Amino acid sequence: MQVIPVILCGGSGKRLWPLSRESYPKQFLPLTSKKTLFQETLIRFNELKNINLSKPIIISNDEHRFIVAEQMNQIGIDAETIILEPIGRNTAPAIAAVTEYLVHNGNEEVLLLVLPSDHLIHDIRSFGVAIENAINISDRSEFTLFGIVPNGPNTNYGYIKKGKHDDKSNCHLVEKFVEKPNLENAEKFYNSGNYLWNSGMFIFKNTAYADALVEYAPDIKKFAAESVKKAKKDQDFFRLHKDSFEQCPDISIDYAVMEKVLTSETEISVVSLDAGWDDLGSFSSLWANSKLDNKTN
Numbered sequence: 001m002q003v004i005p006v007i008l009c010g011g012s013g014k015r016l017w018p019l020s021r022e023s024y025p026k027q028f029l030p031l032t033s034k035k036t037l038f039q040e041t042l043i044r045f046n047e048l049k050n051i052n053l054s055k056p057i058i059i060s061n062d063e064h065r066f067i068v069a070e071q072m073n074q075i076g077i078d079a080e081t082i083i084l085e086p087i088g089r090n091t092a093p094a095i096a097a098v099t100e101y102l103v104h105n106g107n108e109e110v111l112l113l114v115l116p117s118d119h120l121i122h123d124i125r126s127f128g129v130a131i132e133n134a135i136n137i138s139d140r141s142e143f144t145l146f147g148i149v150p151n152g153p154n155t156n157y158g159y160i161k162k163g164k165h166d167d168k169s170n171c172h173l174v175e176k177f178v179e180k181p182n183l184e185n186a187e188k189f190y191n192s193g194n195y196l197w198n199s200g201m202f203i204f205k206n207t208a209y210a211d212a213l214v215e216y217a218p219d220i221k222k223f224a225a226e227s228v229k230k231a232k233k234d235q236d237f238f239r240l241h242k243d244s245f246e247q248c249p250d251i252s253i254d255y256a257v258m259e260k261v262l263t264s265e266t267e268i269s270v271v272s273l274d275a276g277w278d279d280l281g282s283f284s285s286l287w288a289n290s291k292l293d294n295k296t297n
Contacts, residue, residue, distance in 0.1 A: 001109065001110060001111050001138070001205075002054055002107075002110040002111065003051070003052065003053050003054060003110070003111045003112075003113055003135060003203075004053070004054045004055075004056070004057055004080065004102075004110050004111070004112055004113065005045055005053055005054075005056040005057070005113045005115065006056065006057050006059065006095065006098050006112050006113065006114045006115070007038070007041060007042070007056050007057070007058045007059070007115055007116075007117045008059055008091060008094055008095075008114065008115065008116050008117060009027055009038060009058060009059060009060035009061070009064065009068060009117045010059065010060060010061050010085055010088050010090075010091075010094055024067070025064075025118075026118050026280065027041075027116075027117040027118035028064065028067050028068075028071065031280060032120060032280075035075070036071055037117060037118045037119070037120065037280070038068070038071055038117045038118070039071050039072075039074070039075050040120070041115065041116075041117050041118075041119070042056065042072065042075060042077045043075060043077070044121060044124060044127070046077070047124045047128075048124070048127070048128045048131065049128075050128060050132065051128060051131055051132060051135070053113070054080065054110075055078055055079055055080040056077075056079050056080060057079065057080045057081055057083065057098055057101070058072075058079045058081070058082045058083065059082075059083040059084075059085065059094050059095075059097060059098060060082060060083070060084060060085065061084070061085050061088060062084040062085060062086050062239065065082065065084055065237055068082055069082065069236060069237075079236070081101070081236070081237075081238045082236055082237050082238065083097055083098065083101060083237075083238045083240065084237050084238065084239045084240060085097070085240055085245065086239070086240055086241075086242035086245055086246065087242065087245065087246045088250075089245065089246070089248045089249070089250050089251075090250050090251050090252050091200070091252045091253040091254075092213075092217060092220055092248075092249075092251050092252055092253045092255075092256035092257060093220050093223075093224055093245065093248035093249070093250075093251075095112070095114060095209060095253055096209070096210075096213055096217075096220050096221060096224035096248070097224045097227060097228060097240055097245070098112065098206075099112070099206040099209050099210050099213075099224075100210075100224050100225045100227075100228040100229075101228050101238065102206050103206075103210070103225075103228075104228050104229065107206070108207075109205055109206065109207050110205070110206055111135065111138055111203060111204070111205055111206075112202075112203065112204060112205070112206055112209070113131065113201075113202075113203050114201065114202045114203070114204075114253075115201050116200055116201070116279070118279065118280060119199070119201075119277065119278070119279050119280070120276075120277065120278045120279075120280055121275050121276060121277050122275065122276025122277075123274075123275035123276045124275075126273065126274060126275035127273065127275045130146055130271045130272070130273045130275070131203070133169055133170055133171055133271045134146070134171075134203040134269075134271045135203065136169055137166070137169040137171060137269055138203060138204075138205065141171075141267060141268070141269040142204060142205065142208040142261075142266055142267075142268075143202065143203075143204045143208065143212075143258065143261060143266070143268045143269070144171070144202065144203045144204065144268070144269045144270070144271060145160065145174065145198070145199070145201070145202055145258075145268065145269070145270045145271070146199045146201040146202070146203075146270070146271055146273045147160045147162075147196025147197060147198065147199065147270040147271065147272055147273065148196055148197035148198075148199050148273055148274075148277045149196060149272050149273065149274040150189070150190050150195065150196065150197055152190060153183060153186035153187040153189070153190040154186055154190075154197065155180055155181060155182060155183055155186050156180065157180060157197040157198060157279075158177060158178060158179055158180055158197070158198040158254070159177070159178040159181065159186075159189050159195045159196065159197060159198060160174055160176075160177060160178070160195065160196045160197070160198050160270050161174070161175040161176045161177075161178060161194055161195055162174070162175060162194050162195065162196065162270065163175035166269070169269075169271075170271075170272075171269050171270060171271045171272070172269065172270050172272070173267055173268070173269055173270075174262060174267075174268040174269065174270050176262070177198065177254065177258065177259055177262065178195070196270060196272060198254070199273065199277065199279075200254075200279075201273075202253070209257070212257045212260075212261055213256075213257065215260075215264075216256065216257055216260040216261070217249070217251075217256045217257065219247070219248065219249055220248050220249060220251075220256060223244050223245060223247040223248045224245070224248060226241065226244040227240040227241045227242075227244035227245035227248075228240065228241075229241075230244055
């Protein structure tokens with residue numbers, strides 16, 4: 001089955017203000033190397049030699065369209081399309097726009113590898129193995145998450161409690177999602193070995209996501225479809241219809257879909273990822289992942 005990377009570029013990077021600004025958020029900055037985080041995300045796919053990935057679909061705020069195009073051109077990587085959001089509506093509507101775009105263009109059933117554009121992953125090989133595991137279980141798991149193996153107690157991330165283990169695929173069922181904990185609970189989670197950090201990375205079929213929206217978030221499905229139907233093609237850009245898209249609720253995929261799917265009879269799987277991951281969501285994490293000079297600057 002075709003596997004299409006979907007790169008979410010709509011974040012505003014507020015946690016790293018003033019280094020990261022709304023007009024130039026952190027995904028478009030060269031924070032840990034000469035390449036930007038967005039460019040590093042795209043380059044990472046080219047290094048996954050054992051996985052046959054299609055050209056990525058980029059979804060970005062309209063304001064950043066030329067930054068996206070220029071940075072892709074700099075590294076010689078093409079996109080299937082660059083979908084432009086007229087207004088930020090969080091991850092659930094953004095991904096819905098992608099699934100509706102695929103239907104609009106005649107794609108029936110494909111796997112979507114959904115990733116934020118501003119994460120850091122050091123161990124590409126381990127990342128590739130995790131993706132392969134997720135692809136391999138896609139025929140029996142409608143939704144698969146990538147859970148980060150914690151390297152200590154952390155109160156900045158949501159957690160995933162691991163359920164039953166699948167020996168064949170080396171993954172677990174998701175038992176429950178847990179909101180960002182206080183330090184006491186974070187220490188308990190870490191010491192138990194039964195919890196992973198929620199990375200915000202997923203693999204699922206476009207049809208599974210569309211069906212879940214019909215069941216749990218019909219307004220998102222309706223207005224995302226309308227925004228695609230009334231969209232305008234502008235060179236490499238696909239401009240969603242503003243009046244339609246802004247009627248989508250502002251909500252994450254976790255709240256709109258994943259938590260509700262988990263309460264149904266549908267199983268969600270999680271693949272453990274231990275690959276030097278960081279979302280660079282604070283200055284301390286940026287410091288820890290930056291190359292320092294001999295004066296530790």
